[in-house]
Each structure stands twice: as C-alpha cells, then as structure tokens.
Amino acid sequence: MGVWDLKRFLFLGIVVLLAVYSLAVGAENDFQTLDQETQELKSAVLELNRDLSMLEEELLYPANTxxxxxxxxxxxxxxxxxxxxxxxxxxxxxxxxxxxxxxxxxxxxxxxxxxxxxxxxxxxxxxxxxxxxxxxxxxxxxxxxxxxxxxxxxxxxxxxxxxxxxxxxxxxxxxxxx
Amino acid sequence: MPTIFFMRSLVKVVPAAILMVVLCGPATAGQKDGFKVNDPHYGEVLFNFYQQEYFTALTDLLVSRDFNRLIHHQAEAALLEGGLLLSWGQHEEADQIFERLLSNTDDQAVRDRTWFYLGKVRYQRGYVDAAEQAFLNIRQPLPLELDAERLNLLARVYIDQERYSAAAAVLSGWEGPEIWLNYARYNLGVALVRMGQLEAGAELLSQVGTIWAYDEEQLALRDRANLALGFAYLQAGLEGNAKPILQRVRLNGPFSNKALLGAGWADSANNDYHKALAPWQELNRRELLDSAVQESLLAVPYAFSQLDAEPQAAEYYARALNIFDAEIVRLDVAMDDMGNGQLITDLLDQDQSSAGGWYWQLASLPNDDRARYLYFAIADHNFHEGLKSYRDLMSLGEHLDVWQTKLSTYHDMLNTRKNAYSKRLPILNERIAEFDVVEMQASYEDLQQRTTAARNEHDVLALATASEQEQWRRISLLEDNITWSQQESAALREKQSILKGLLLWNMEREFNIRAWHQDKQIEKLGEEINKTVRNFTSIDTTVGGIPETVFEFDSRIAFLQLNLDQMKRKLQLAKERHATYLYGLVVGEMQAQRKRLVSYRAQARFALASIYDRLSMKGQ
Structure with a gap:
C-alpha cells in the first residue's frame, strides 16, 4: 500500500460525496413537489376554515344580537x-x-x-x-x-x-x- | 455554505421584518410594533400574529375582511396577509400578494426591501432561481447591511447554480462591513477555486481562515474556510500546504472530523506516518456514523503497515472489521425498526411545541437506537422542512376533526330549532292571521273623519263627555213628552231651557280645548297603529323567513360537511406521501451508510488477508 492506496481513499471519498450530492439533488426535487402540494392543500384548508368560522358566527352570534x-x-x-x-x-x-x-x-x-x-x-x-x-x-x-x-x-x-x-x-x- | 448557516439564525425574523418594513417603516427598539388599531378585529388578527398563531390569525383576517370589519386597515390587512402566509410557509401565495401589492406601490425603497426579504425566503426554501429573480428585481442600493447580505446571497445563488464566474463577478472588488466582507471573501474564494484559480482563491480563503472570531458563527466560518482551503490543496497535490491550514480547524467544532482526516492524509502523503497516526487515532474514538471516523478505522492500520508494524496493523484491521460488522448489524436492525409511518409518529410524539410554521424545530429524538441514525437525517434541510410540513398537515387534520364535531352539533342544533319552530309557528301564524290591519286602519280613519267633521260643523255634542251627552239626551227626551206643549208644563219648559242652555254653554266653552286634545290623541293613536303594524309585519317576515334561514344554514352545513370530508381525505393522503418521503430520506441515508460500511469492511478484509499473507511468507 502506498500512494495508490491514498489516492483510492481520496477517490472513495469523492465518490461518496458525489453519491450524497446526487441524492440531495433528487431529494430537493421531491421536496419541492411535495412542498407545492402542501401549499395548495393548506390554502384550501384555510379557505374551508374561513367558511366554517363564518357559518359558526352567523349561526351562533347573528349580527343583530x-x-x-x-x-x-x-x-x-x-x-x-x-x-x-x-x-x-x-x-x-x-x-x-x-x-x-x-x-x-x-x-x-x-x-x-x-x-x-x-x-x-x-x-x-x-x-x-x-x-x-x-x-x-x-x-x-x-x-x-x-x-x-x-x-x-x-x-x-x-x-x-x-x-x-x-x-x-x-x-x-x-x-x-x- | 455559510449563508445557510447564517440564515438559520436570521430566518425567524424574516416575516416579521417584512411586516415591519412594509407597514411601519424603520423600527426602533422599544417601539410599539403596530400603529393605532382602529378596527378591533384587526387588532385581534395582530394579537394572534404576535403569538405566532398564524393559521388562526389568517382565518380571523379572512373572516373579518369578508364581514367588512377592516374598513380602516384595508391596505395594511393585505400586507399582513402576505406576511402571515409567509410565516405559515405559504411563500408562493405570499409572493403573489406581495408582487401584486408592490406593483401598486410607488415607494421604491419599500419595494426593494420587500424583494430582498422575498429573495432571502425563497433561497431558504431552496427556490434558487426564484430567489435570483427576486434579488434582480431590486432597483436601488439597499442600506449597507442589507446590501452586503444581498450580494452574498446572490453569490451563493450563482454558486449553487454552478455559475462560478457570475458569483466571482458579483463579489470581486466589493468592500463592505467586516462581517460581510468575510462571507464575501469565503464565497469568492470557493468560486475561484472551483473555477481552477487556486492561488487567487487560496489567498481569500486564507484571509478568512485567520480572522479573529468572537462568536460561534464566526468560528464556524473560519473553520469552513480552513477546511475548504486544506482540501483544495490536498486535491491539487499540495499536501505540504494543506496540513498547517487544516490544523487551524478547531478540534471540537463541527468540521473537526474532516480536518483531522485531511491532516492525516497530508502527513501520509509526505510519508510521515508517525505524525499521521495522531489525528487518525483521535478520530478512531469519535462517533462511528461520521464517514471520516469510518475512514480513520482503515487509515490507522494502513499507517502501521507503512511503518512495518504488521502485527499492530493486523490488530487494528481486525478491530475495524469487528466494528464494521457490529455496526452493519445494528444498522439493519434499526432499518427494520424504522417502520414507515411509525417513525414519523414517534418523532412527533416527542414534540411538545405548539407553534407552527417556520419557527418550529424538533426538540428531541426518540429515546432508542434509531436516534443515532435520525440525528444525521434530521440535520438535513429537506428532512427537517418535510417534517415541519407533515406537522402542519397533522395539526390541520386535528383542526378539521374539531370542526367535524362542531358541524355535527350545529346540525343537531338546527334540527332542534326546526322542531321548535314547527310547534310554535302554527300558533304564531294564527295570531298573525287574527290581526286585521285593514279593519284597524278603517276604524282609525272613521274616527279621524268624525273628529274633522265635528270641528268643521262646530258639533259641540260630538266632542262632549259621555256624561254630558247622557245629560243632553235626557233633557232632550223631555221634549218628546205629550204634555210638553201644554200650559201646566210652562215652568218645566223654562227650567229645561235653562238647564239645556247651561249644558250647551259648558260644552261650547270646552269645545276648542276638547278639539285640540282629540287631535292630539288621534295623532298618537295613528303612531301607535303604525308601530303595531310595523311590528306585526316584522314578525310576519321573520316567521316567514325562519324556514328559509334554517334551510340556508342546513344547506351550508351539508356543503361544508362534504368539503370537510374531502379535505380530510386529501390531508391523509398528503400525510402519507410526506411520511413516505421522509422515510425514504432516512432509509436512503442509512443505506448509503451501510454501503459505505460494507465497502470499508471489504477493504479491511482484503488488507488483513494481505498482512497475514506477508506475515506467513516472512515466517516461511
């Protein structure tokens, strides 16, 4: 074992880093898709929550009273x-x-x-x-x-x-x- | 990535800062955040916002706006909505609101600052291209500190996009506040090294690597610069230059493992294996899941073998094999235990925090062997963001469960109301039917006409009291008596005439007063009749509208119930997708870890076998 082994260490390290990097890029894309879906869903829930809150108020505490x-x-x-x-x-x-x-x-x-x-x-x-x-x-x-x-x-x-x-x-x- | 590190400490203030910038202008310490609240419901939104209850604040804002209760704060409410959405992680919707609002704003300074914060938020969320667009929308120079941060962020964007020359162009020759200057030097140094300009890059990285650091952030920056430069030298085959640089990295910092490994490499490249053993043996004692530690388990026996200490080399390779074997078994067991959804549930079971949105961070890990592996996964930005989204979805699901119960209660309540109305309505309707408005009006008009006629004709008898009218009738009746015209009734006639005259005089005297009183009473009566008619009409309309109102609520509840069921299903699906994604990240990390361990184990076996071969050859 000599310089060759050392280079192999370095090479292995780089390969691992590259693998982690490509994993990270893939995960990033997945995350963005998921994030967009989540945002749309949260927006829809917010709208529903508004409608429910309005119904509740109109039903329980009418404006006149x-x-x-x-x-x-x-x-x-x-x-x-x-x-x-x-x-x-x-x-x-x-x-x-x-x-x-x-x-x-x-x-x-x-x-x-x-x-x-x-x-x-x-x-x-x-x-x-x-x-x-x-x-x-x-x-x-x-x-x-x-x-x-x-x-x-x-x-x-x-x-x-x-x-x-x-x-x-x-x-x-x-x-x-x- | 110093900017990400740095942004972690700053990101908490971003949404609030946007609001401060846009709503209030520059803020000073101790100043009350807002301004005078003129609509109580707007103050209520702020009350929840200040407590980081973003979902509640947003709902209150939307409800109050739809009920038209934010008359005095319309413009602020729109901006607040954007800020709240941003705080709640809805950066795309917030973006749209800000873009729409800012396009109508003439104040360039406000617009530029808002673009800056939007760019920063987008970068934090990983939307690098969108972040670049936001930074490029800034037209005028920002205040010194913000401008320095903007340039560094833009450079980071270019580095992430692998546009190194663009990053270098942004930062070359830039001068600014010292703290930002160091970031700029680091970013520029990295960009230059990646462009192949090692010498120029090294000069800048070396400057950052020797700064006087006064806090953890600066210490980390200094360590990063030294690590980056050390490895750049190693890759360029300049091992002699690498070692002193790597030795500058703190031994207890987050980058120390990599620095120790690199320092050993530098020594071994110079064939100084004695020196190389020191950092590698230090690494041997550290947490095994770090790849540098794993590599050091092979590096130590390698150094011994280079020093012709074959028995020690064999001993250390055998030790490494045992450690790798044990770790692979442990990893396999942990992977089996992970269990897709269960993992996420366990993680969130540990969570006691109630604040949602961006501020949330996982407080602790499950108290078992999985924690070791999760520690590495959770350090990943995507994992943490995904977990936060999952938590938001879970909280929304719980919120909808509450509504589910409430809606069911309201449905029952309406049914009770309907039953009560069905019993009371016929009685009420009967009473309404008995009330004859036309007859009442006719009687009133008749009374009015008679009074007018009495006044016009000066009919004193018509306005006389009941007793006077009776007296008048009785006196007048005497005249119908058959003896009335006879001589013997002369005295009686005279007496009757006096009495009649007296009565007439009295009525005459009172006539004008009585006519005035009568007019007043008729007027009052008219008002009372009108009021009664109004009340009855109102009751009639209300009673008539009851079924309509009840049915309107009924149909709204039915529609919302449908929507609610649909939304709960969607939330469940989204949660499952998140759980799968997060599970994939953790398992991916664990599998990469396993692959690495298996590869190192194979190398250890091979090296050990070679040593045994050599030893047996020597023995022969």
Missing amino acids: QVAVFVSMDVGEYFALDSVEITLDGKNVSNYLYTEREVNALHRGGVHKIFIGNLKVGEHELVAIFTGIGPHDRDYRRGASLTFSKNIGAKYVELMISDREQNLQPEFIVREWE
Missing part, C-alpha cells in the same frame, strides 16, 4: 395583567387568565376578543374586574363599568388598560368601540 368585548393595552407600564373578569347584567360571562405570551401580544398592539355573545335590544351594564400586579409590585385589583344601549346591529365594547402618567397609576377604561 351580537356583542363582543375586546381587551387592549396602551403602554401599560404600571400594571402587569394577570386576569380579567367580565360581568354582564349581573351575570359572570368570562374569567380569562392571561399567559405571558398573550400579555406580550397585547403590549405590542394586539387586541384580545375576550367575550362574544348575544344581547337583546335595550340598556345593559358591563362590569370588568382587572387583576394583576400594580405599582411597587403590589397585588392590584380594579373594576370599571359601562352602561350601554344595545340596538339592532353588533355592539363592540373595549376594555383598555392604560397609564395615568400624572400619578403613576394604571387606568382602566371601559367604552364602546368607536
């Missing part, structure tokens, strides 16, 4: 949100415990639909209780309420957590979404 409550956050430096509890006309309709990921999404400008339901035309009262950690790392629990009039058509209510810069306290606002 629908009421939805949203939670949003504007800055929110003085309050770390844990949960929100909603009472509608004296009846508890939602108790939502927020994850860190959700709170982060709220901080970035996302809006969370915390409740969707149906209400009759007329006057209604909504009470929201916010729980979390307030200034100086203390447990914090505050309520806010709104009396609103429900007419024909959907009604959207916003629960906004904001900062009151003047006294370095959080502020909780319940209002009809305009």
Whole structure:
C-alpha cells in the first residue's frame, strides 16, 4: 500500500460525496413537489376554515344580537395583567387568565376578543374586574363599568388598560368601540 | 455554505421584518410594533400574529375582511396577509400578494426591501432561481447591511447554480462591513477555486481562515474556510500546504472530523506516518456514523503497515472489521425498526411545541437506537422542512376533526330549532292571521273623519263627555213628552231651557280645548297603529323567513360537511406521501451508510488477508 492506496481513499471519498450530492439533488426535487402540494392543500384548508368560522358566527352570534368585548393595552407600564373578569347584567360571562405570551401580544398592539355573545335590544351594564400586579409590585385589583344601549346591529365594547402618567397609576377604561 | 448557516439564525425574523418594513417603516427598539388599531378585529388578527398563531390569525383576517370589519386597515390587512402566509410557509401565495401589492406601490425603497426579504425566503426554501429573480428585481442600493447580505446571497445563488464566474463577478472588488466582507471573501474564494484559480482563491480563503472570531458563527466560518482551503490543496497535490491550514480547524467544532482526516492524509502523503497516526487515532474514538471516523478505522492500520508494524496493523484491521460488522448489524436492525409511518409518529410524539410554521424545530429524538441514525437525517434541510410540513398537515387534520364535531352539533342544533319552530309557528301564524290591519286602519280613519267633521260643523255634542251627552239626551227626551206643549208644563219648559242652555254653554266653552286634545290623541293613536303594524309585519317576515334561514344554514352545513370530508381525505393522503418521503430520506441515508460500511469492511478484509499473507511468507 502506498500512494495508490491514498489516492483510492481520496477517490472513495469523492465518490461518496458525489453519491450524497446526487441524492440531495433528487431529494430537493421531491421536496419541492411535495412542498407545492402542501401549499395548495393548506390554502384550501384555510379557505374551508374561513367558511366554517363564518357559518359558526352567523349561526351562533347573528349580527343583530351580537356583542363582543375586546381587551387592549396602551403602554401599560404600571400594571402587569394577570386576569380579567367580565360581568354582564349581573351575570359572570368570562374569567380569562392571561399567559405571558398573550400579555406580550397585547403590549405590542394586539387586541384580545375576550367575550362574544348575544344581547337583546335595550340598556345593559358591563362590569370588568382587572387583576394583576400594580405599582411597587403590589397585588392590584380594579373594576370599571359601562352602561350601554344595545340596538339592532353588533355592539363592540373595549376594555383598555392604560397609564395615568400624572400619578403613576394604571387606568382602566371601559367604552364602546368607536 | 455559510449563508445557510447564517440564515438559520436570521430566518425567524424574516416575516416579521417584512411586516415591519412594509407597514411601519424603520423600527426602533422599544417601539410599539403596530400603529393605532382602529378596527378591533384587526387588532385581534395582530394579537394572534404576535403569538405566532398564524393559521388562526389568517382565518380571523379572512373572516373579518369578508364581514367588512377592516374598513380602516384595508391596505395594511393585505400586507399582513402576505406576511402571515409567509410565516405559515405559504411563500408562493405570499409572493403573489406581495408582487401584486408592490406593483401598486410607488415607494421604491419599500419595494426593494420587500424583494430582498422575498429573495432571502425563497433561497431558504431552496427556490434558487426564484430567489435570483427576486434579488434582480431590486432597483436601488439597499442600506449597507442589507446590501452586503444581498450580494452574498446572490453569490451563493450563482454558486449553487454552478455559475462560478457570475458569483466571482458579483463579489470581486466589493468592500463592505467586516462581517460581510468575510462571507464575501469565503464565497469568492470557493468560486475561484472551483473555477481552477487556486492561488487567487487560496489567498481569500486564507484571509478568512485567520480572522479573529468572537462568536460561534464566526468560528464556524473560519473553520469552513480552513477546511475548504486544506482540501483544495490536498486535491491539487499540495499536501505540504494543506496540513498547517487544516490544523487551524478547531478540534471540537463541527468540521473537526474532516480536518483531522485531511491532516492525516497530508502527513501520509509526505510519508510521515508517525505524525499521521495522531489525528487518525483521535478520530478512531469519535462517533462511528461520521464517514471520516469510518475512514480513520482503515487509515490507522494502513499507517502501521507503512511503518512495518504488521502485527499492530493486523490488530487494528481486525478491530475495524469487528466494528464494521457490529455496526452493519445494528444498522439493519434499526432499518427494520424504522417502520414507515411509525417513525414519523414517534418523532412527533416527542414534540411538545405548539407553534407552527417556520419557527418550529424538533426538540428531541426518540429515546432508542434509531436516534443515532435520525440525528444525521434530521440535520438535513429537506428532512427537517418535510417534517415541519407533515406537522402542519397533522395539526390541520386535528383542526378539521374539531370542526367535524362542531358541524355535527350545529346540525343537531338546527334540527332542534326546526322542531321548535314547527310547534310554535302554527300558533304564531294564527295570531298573525287574527290581526286585521285593514279593519284597524278603517276604524282609525272613521274616527279621524268624525273628529274633522265635528270641528268643521262646530258639533259641540260630538266632542262632549259621555256624561254630558247622557245629560243632553235626557233633557232632550223631555221634549218628546205629550204634555210638553201644554200650559201646566210652562215652568218645566223654562227650567229645561235653562238647564239645556247651561249644558250647551259648558260644552261650547270646552269645545276648542276638547278639539285640540282629540287631535292630539288621534295623532298618537295613528303612531301607535303604525308601530303595531310595523311590528306585526316584522314578525310576519321573520316567521316567514325562519324556514328559509334554517334551510340556508342546513344547506351550508351539508356543503361544508362534504368539503370537510374531502379535505380530510386529501390531508391523509398528503400525510402519507410526506411520511413516505421522509422515510425514504432516512432509509436512503442509512443505506448509503451501510454501503459505505460494507465497502470499508471489504477493504479491511482484503488488507488483513494481505498482512497475514506477508506475515506467513516472512515466517516461511
């Protein structure tokens, strides 16, 4: 064994590399075909999911009676949100415990639909209780309420957590979404 | 392929970066991502997007757009849709949306940046030609960092297309930020070596191979450059140059096995087998599935035989044979255990992550012998991408299962509603039928006419109270008495006349007030009648429309159910195709491994036999 053997080693290495390369090229083509099929299928499922969601909403929460409550956050430096509890006309309709990921999404400008339901035309009262950690790392629990009039058509209510810069306290606002 | 390595760390931010670029312009640290949300449902889409719930966010966006709830965010919603599709792995659809939108955008800077990110995404997905097209669509220079990355990516595209001179033309003479300069030098060096310009390529690779590296990415780049140059020298027969270059590669890095093997080759080419033994024996102790390690099992006894240490050579060849034999058996058992679909299920059973799309990465491998072989397969880009697609399909299938249950519930709900209506509707219809709107209107008009006539004719009696009218009737009745005209009734007539006059005076006095009140009451009554008629019409229409609504939902549910069943079948087929593809990749890798092991085993046997022959010749 001498230089010839060494060359054989090298040659073998190159052959193996070439074989792996040609396998990789074949696999690449297969993957692209599969990827395209997957994309088409995912697109069709998305469309179906949209149709199903629309059906569900129209069936369960018709536009005439629908009421939805949203939670949003504007800055929110003085309050770390844990949960929100909603009472509608004296009846508890939602108790939502927020994850860190959700709170982060709220901080970035996302809006969370915390409740969707149906209400009759007329006057209604909504009470929201916010729980979390307030200034100086203390447990914090505050309520806010709104009396609103429900007419024909959907009604959207916003629960906004904001900062009151003047006294370095959080502020909780319940209002009809305009 | 430094770019792929580098892109792995960057690809996570691409879709979000596109949105930032297109929607918000340059972002600064600590800035709230969005802008003022004017439609709550748009905020809801963002809420899911920020949590990487792309499918939910996309569905919400499409639903809200169809319900016309994104009035204030129409333009942003279209761009967000593109970004979400990209995040969800739908790059072709996203491409179309961006191309359509960008063709309507005048801001060249925004368009160029978007093309850049699209090109980057396409390259990551393996669509090299499409990536080139995207990069070529960029018209104006990008900001420094992005432009540097664009040039390097374009060069990588050309290298992948084996257009080395085009790659060299892109990077030659280019100056930019230091970090990108190193990538550019590496890519240009590789292109030049492949064009046969070893000297020029070596100069550049050597520069990269001696950089001061401060993080893993830079260390890996440095190792790659040294490995590429070392092997280029070996292939050119310049073994003396190769060794010091290969020795620069870190001993614990991902490229160390190949570098150790190459370093041994360089020494053995110079007939310095003592030195060659050191790196090869180090390799002997490493994970056998690496081809460099396998080769070192033959290289060590080969070196001993060259040093005339035949007994040691025989011992090491025999050891190699045992190792190869054992590994081939182990490999065969593992291949039998792989089981087409089961393998994929096992892999995903380990997965606890909930995030879909691009960000997903397999957290761990099955805790058995297959893991050794899967480790190599999973490192393959195609395998990982295929597995991610499989996982997406699986998650969609689970999602459709939920809908299946829901649809069945809604179907039952509608049936319950239909039953309830069928009981209540006849009663309601009867009440509606009893309500005679025409008669009510006629009575009202008659009352209105009589009041008008009383006012016009100044008929005070018509507007008198019921008691006054009764008094008037009784007083007037006296005049019909047969004795009324007689003399003895004179006092009575006078009294009746006074009373009648008094009553008439009272009614006269109240007439205008009563007429005003009567008008008001008639007006109010008219409003009440109109309201009642409206309510009844509405009830009538609603009741009449109930069967129509129920049937409309019924037919929608039936249609969606059909669609759902079809989609589930398609998903199942696609999953099977994915499983077969992934299984093929793993088995292909294992078979290549086996082929290599069998070939090495044959060489070991042959070499061992030769040694025994030589030893027996010596003995004779």
